[in-house]
Amino acid sequence: MGCSFVADQVAHPAHLNARDTTLAFVSRASQAEIQGLKARMGWELIPWYEITDDFDKDFGVDEWHGTNAFLREDDDRIYRTYLIEARGDEAMGSTWSYLDITALGRQEEWEDSPEGYPQSSRGEWVRRHDEYDVPAELDEANVKAMDEQVERYRLHHDAGRS
């Protein structure tokens, strides 16, 4: 499997997209080389790119797999905010583990983040992967159900259980 194992166990990218975050895979393999594997495994949701220059060397991923996080400002200037590799990288794949290594985090109010960071209430933004684009009025019922679920979870959690 090698390090394409990650592609076989990664969360649906729609959840990251809902937090204004894109997930991309890069390697030295050409589009032609990767196409067969992508089609066979159904890995069409995540964009795969071929590295053509020193990107891997400059960002510490030329020897082994690793995950870099970047942030784009309104003027389109790009900043590298984090690198995670080795055993740390092996934990990547879930929406939460990915968001936790980003500069903005999960963007939820309970988090201890610097002043002015985008935040919404816990779990409020979460939908099924094909429900993020539904119109607001149809979405209302979903939000209400999710709020109730979050409240039940909170009560359960506050009662000292896991």
Next chain:
Amino acid sequence: MNVPPTVSPEEWESARQELLVREKELTRARDALAAERRRMPRMAVEKDYRFVGPNGEASLLDLFDGRRQLIVYRFFMDPRSPPTPGMARTRSGPAWAAPSWRTRSRTPPT
């Protein structure tokens, strides 16, 4: 194989509660670490990196796909498992495989 003892539901629950204390410590420590990560300094990307995507040439900015944040996973292929059945491979593996898979001289970092 030396397996742990089989116990009653009460004893099992008590053992779980004992471990749960440390699991919660770990969860809180992970949250604290993530909070520190959000205060990490950042590094400006000055070079104009180029990639080849499904729709042709792309810049690092293109990889953002209009969103504010970008997560880039760099992967390697294991030559033991060819990308498509029957794909020819050399003993050293394809050129784009991880160096360690090609040379067997290095074990994964821990």
